[in-house]
Amino acid sequence: MHFISRVALLPFAVLGSLLADAQCDRWQQRVKYDMRVELDVHSHRFTGSSQLTYTNNSPDTLHEVFFHLYFNAFRPGSEMDVRSRTITDPDSRVGDRIVHLTKSEMGGSAVDHMTQKGKAVVLTPLGTVLRAVLADPLLPGRTTTLAYGFYGQVPVQIRRSGRDNAEGVAYTMTQWYPKLAEYDARGWHADPYVAREFFGVWGDFDVTLTLDSSFTVAATGVLQNPEQIGHGYPVGRKGLKPDKDAGDKLTWHFHAKNVHDFAWAADKDFVHTMEQVPDGPMLHFFRKNDPALKEAWEQFPAYMVKSFLFMNEHFGTYPWPQFSFVQGGDGGMEYPMLTMITGKRRLGSLVGVSVHESVHSWYYGLLASNEGRYAWMDEGFTEYAGAQVMKHLFNNDADPYAGAISGYKALVESGKYEPPSIHADHFRTNAAYSTAAYSFGELFVFQLGAVIGEKTLAKGMLRYFDACKFKHPEPIDFERVMEKQSGVELDWYFDEWINTTRKLDYAITEVLQVGEKLRITLANKGDQLMPVDLRITQRDGRTIQYHIPLSLMRGGKPAGSEANAFSTLATWQWTDPTYTFTMDGSLKDIAEITIDPLQRTADLDRENDRVELPEGAGGFVRP
Ligand SMILES: [Zn+2]
Structure with a gap:
């Protein structure tokens, strides 16, 4: 009987697995932070207590957990300090500033006592990381609560976080609390902080912040007690006024659901609008509240409304109830439901940085790939989508991706380019890291449009968002979504472009008249692979577009997948150094032949991509 019922269930199980879009089907750990924090605005120190509820959805029994203590990076001799003083191209914001910090200027973060069901957890501080050996092992599928106190000192602003930034914002509180490290199928990610990338556990934050009542606070999450607060927050129920009897301290209560970090800023002088x-x-x-900021900051909200509307339509729906643009930090930096940006900018720059940082909500905030391992999946994808937003906002004709290609080429030519698959912390230079993360990541996406078709790519980006949001996707997840969307095999594209520094260089080598036909020969002069788009421009101005898929693709972009119509030629067997095809036509009618006419690929030598045929030319043979 038992046996029969199990067999009867089988067809349903099989059917279910066929119907489900199984991409990004990854287990996720889960946290719930309840933090009560008090900041002393005179000593710049804070104390807090936290109840951290941690659910282990992994198949592994956990005997220990790790926390990040990022503020310990702002101490002489920290990994961040030494890295900044030994790398050949240090970030000018950091340089050798950490080694010169006095005791009162340094940062600090510590956990003073931790218990699990009343039993002591053994803590070992390791610089910017804390090891916590559990009193009781946490079994798969089980939840435990860790109770602890923590305290810290806000460093002077060096990088991202700190007090008194260059524009006079009092507190930029980012990477400020003991934050549980992420555990996934690759194990713990207790990376020491060297000022690069982040990775966090999904969960809910209930945070109260108590500080001098003259400060206005901006934070991740939704304010729960606006009627007590005022400070530009809607006071909620009609007639309720801010609490005049709050005394010299106010407690701000924030709640954020389904985020992987919590940031805040505070200043006495914030103007708050919505x-x-x-x-x-x-x-x-x-x-x-600076008159010099007023004009740009009053025009800027309308652009951000348009930006969110565009992103919702083209890249997936933003799910949280609010987002804050906060003057703070040292440039632009993304956090869940919030960004810190420096604010003394002309309108174009203010919009530019804010588009980039808010678009991070999709790739850092919602998809949230491990930025250490795959910085390009966050920064690059954000640049890709942000470029489209900027084109939409300012309606200019410039190629939105030209900068990514030129940035990538410049670094390749300098000899400093490294494979994008290197962990963000371990690139030899800041330039190699940022080119891999930003320029490569962006070109990797738009170049994919040349492989599978720009319309297929646009649909695939929405599908990727829906399939992988809240799942910390890896390259294989993006690859599988795009393979399913396009029907094209993409292993070669992901393997060769992400893991190697091989160079793309296709060329036109021969254009000859053979009887009634034109014979055109192309060559792969580099060691990197791409299908080839070819445009033939006739003397009367009409054009013919061809697409040559790679054999490895086991398919190609279908007609209609691009705005420009094209015909597909026979596949290029990937091992062949050259490719020859013939077409009806006469040399005298052809003015020009161009590889990659839309300049969507990172072809390193554009000179050999184009052949101009002067009138009366008897053909072309590249010497
Ligand atoms: Zn960014």
């Missing part, structure tokens, strides 16, 4: 995105989040804006 702007609603139709069918989307409420946007909050916090800037210093």
